[in-house]
Amino acid sequence: MTLVAGIDSSTQSCKVVVRDAESGVLVREGRAPHPPGTEVDPGAWWDALGVASRAAGGLDDVAAVSVAAQQHGLVCLDGSGVVVRPALLWNDTRSAGAARDLVAELGAAAWVAAVGNVPVASLTVAKLRWLAEHEPGNADRTAAVCLPHDWLTWRLSGGRGVESLTTDRSDASGTGYWSAAGGEYRLELLERAFGRVPTVVPSVLGPGALSGRFGAGCGDNAAAALGVQARPGDVVVSVGTSGTAFARASRPVADPTGTVNGFADAEGGHLPLVCTLNASRVLDAAAALLGVDLAELSRLASSAPAGADGLVLVPYLEGERTPDKPDSTGAVHGLRLDNATPGNFARAAVEGLLCGLADAIDALAAVGTPVERVLLIGGGARSAAVREIAPAVFGRPVVLPATGEYVADGAARQAAWALAGADAPPHWAELRSTVVEADPTPWVRERYATARDLTVNR
Ligand SMILES: Nc1ncnc2c1ncn2[C@@H]1O[C@H](COP(=O)(O)OP(=O)(O)O)[C@@H](O)[C@H]1O
Numbered sequence: 161m162t163l164v165a166g167i168d169s170s171t172q173s174c175k176v177v178v179r180d181a182e183s184g185v186l187v188r189e190g191r192a193p194h195p196p197g198t199e200v201d202p203g204a205w206w207d208a209l210g211v212a213s214r215a216a217g218g219l220d221d222v223a224a225v226s227v228a229a230q231q232h233g234l235v236c237l238d239g240s241g242v243v244v245r246p247a248l249l250w251n252d253t254r255s256a257g258a259a260r261d262l263v264a265e266l267g268a269a270a271w272v273a274a275v276g277n278v279p280v281a282s283l284t285v286a287k288l289r290w291l292a293e294h295e296p297g298n299a300d301r302t303a304a305v306c307l308p309h310d311w312l313t314w315r316l317s318g319g320r321g322v323e324s325l326t327t328d329r330s331d332a333s334g335t336g337y338w339s340a341a342g343g344e345y346r347l348e349l350l351e352r353a354f355g356r357v358p359t360v361v362p363s364v365l366g367p368g369a370l371s372g373r374f375g376a377g378c379g380d381n382a383a384a385a386l387g388v389q390a391r392p393g394d395v396v397v398s399v400g401t402s403g404t405a406f407a408r409a410s411r412p413v414a415d416p417t418g419t420v421n422g423f424a425d426a427e428g429g430h431l432p433l434v435c436t437l438n439a440s441r442v443l444d445a446a447a448a449l450l451g452v453d454l455a456e457l458s459r460l461a462s463s464a465p466a467g468a469d470g471l472v473l474v475p476y477l478e479g480e481r482t483p484d485k486p487d488s489t490g491a492v493h494g495l496r497l498d499n500a501t502p503g504n505f506a507r508a509a510v511e512g513l514l515c516g517l518a519d520a521i522d523a524l525a526a527v528g529t530p531v532e533r534v535l536l537i538g539g540g541a542r543s544a545a546v547r548e549i550a551p552a553v554f555g556r557p558v559v560l561p562a563t564g565e566y567v568a569d570g571a572a573r574q575a576a577w578a579l580a581g582a583d584a585p586p587h588w589a590e591l592r593s594t595v596v597e598a599d600p601t602p603w604v605r606e607r608y609a610t611a612r613d614l615t616v617n618r
């Protein structure tokens with residue numbers, strides 16, 4: 161049996177799967193937590209990868225490995241490859257002002273035309289502007305700029321000179337200075353943000369590339385599309401730390417409003433994607449506030465009526481990226497003496513995060529994405545209440561893939577593809593899934609829409 165490994169270095173943890181390259185059958189797996197916070201020493205990812213790999217029986221007998229990771233995070237290296245400062249993650253909003261400045265300088269339309277995205281705090285280009293303005297010493301020391309998956313792949317393959325750093329199309333397309341439509345760096349935008357072009361930006365490998373025993377790797381959402389073997393008409397909704405909705409597309413998407421990101425996928429095509437900052441942690445916070453565990457939160461939410469008897473929870477607990485309100489906070493609306501119950505609060509938390517994702521699906525549809533099936537994945541999809549309420553809020557049936565690690569699986573599938581030297585990823589066994597249906601509750605979204613903008617800033 162020839163083995164391949166897939167790594168998911170996501171926001172909250174690192175997961176490793178080892179699979180049979182030909183059939184895709186799961187052989188071993190392991191995981192380890194990441195530290196909390198929105199700036200993290202990349203060394204902590206490396207340590208977690210070591211723990212997760214050992215838990216998965218090690219990688220010595222594995223023929224090919226691919227790394228998928230959280231997108232956009234800014235990793236700065238000096239000329240010797242030493243990390244200059246902790247990485248600024250995708251959900252770190254200190255770069256919001258820098259993003260606003262970049263948009264004001266060129267205009268949203270010019271950014272979309274150049275790179276398929278309008279800068280927001282999450283994008284690497286905004287983080288670089290923040291670094292240049294606020295930490296000029298660290299900016300001066302920075303010789304190479306890369307992303308979490310680029311850095312981990314580089315370390316795994318020996319960490320030789322920074323000029324050997326590589327990335328892939330999917331992750332490059334989330335920087336704000338690489339164009340998925342043109343397949344090229346737009347270094348003038350990097351220079352605009354940072355004041356100069358760092359000596360090294362990673363070379364962009366093709367999707368089926370093999371370098372030593374490493375595949376090109378990819379962003380975590382692109383990996384999830386590979387992991388669920390997404391086909392045309394599929395919209396994948398992930399309830400992880402981020403909430404995302406995305407689909408594979410054969411053509412680049414350019415949304416002048418900036419709501420839909422025009423990313424690349426990990427198969428040579430495109431990945432229009434909408435991302436919110438608030439998903440599974442809304443449930444974590446609601447459970448903590450009620451003093452219950454996640455299972456009890458789910459039971460409480462399911463016990464309350466659709467619409468939570470008038471309670472609406474706006475889930476902008478970390479600020480928000482879509483809509484672009486980095487300084488916003490969450491809110492609870494509609495409280496009365498007779499509806500202030502734990503059940504209604506739990507239900508409003510689940511409905512609030514799902515309403516944000518329903519808006520994301522609508523935004524994809526508005527730029528021409530066909531929505532034939534909606535697949536629900538991510539840690540938050542383990543919640544019975546999320547699974548049960550999603551089809552009601554989305555107003556359509558929801559496909560629930562069997563509980564699994566689809567980002568790591570997608571990375572493993574990329575590794576098998578690279579190892580085979582084939583034109584396309586291998587076809588592994590069909591996804592095991594169930595379909596959940598519910599009576600649509602459009603009034604829940606209507607009421608949410610009246611409350612969505614009623615938030616105070618932090
Ligand atoms: N049964 C559950 N109910 C609700 N949330 C859950 C459940 N199991 C895991 N989660 C949540 O899933 C999240 C982690 O999901 P994951 O997709 O791995 O995140 P990420 O990829 O961003 O690191 C955590 O916030 C965790 O609380």
Ligand SMILES: O=C(CO)[C@@H](O)[C@H](O)COP(=O)(O)O
Nearest residue numbers: 170171230231250400401402
């Ligand atoms: O910023 C984005 C996508 O644009 C996020 O989706 C990150 O890629 C983090 O993913 P998770 O850790 O939540 O899976």
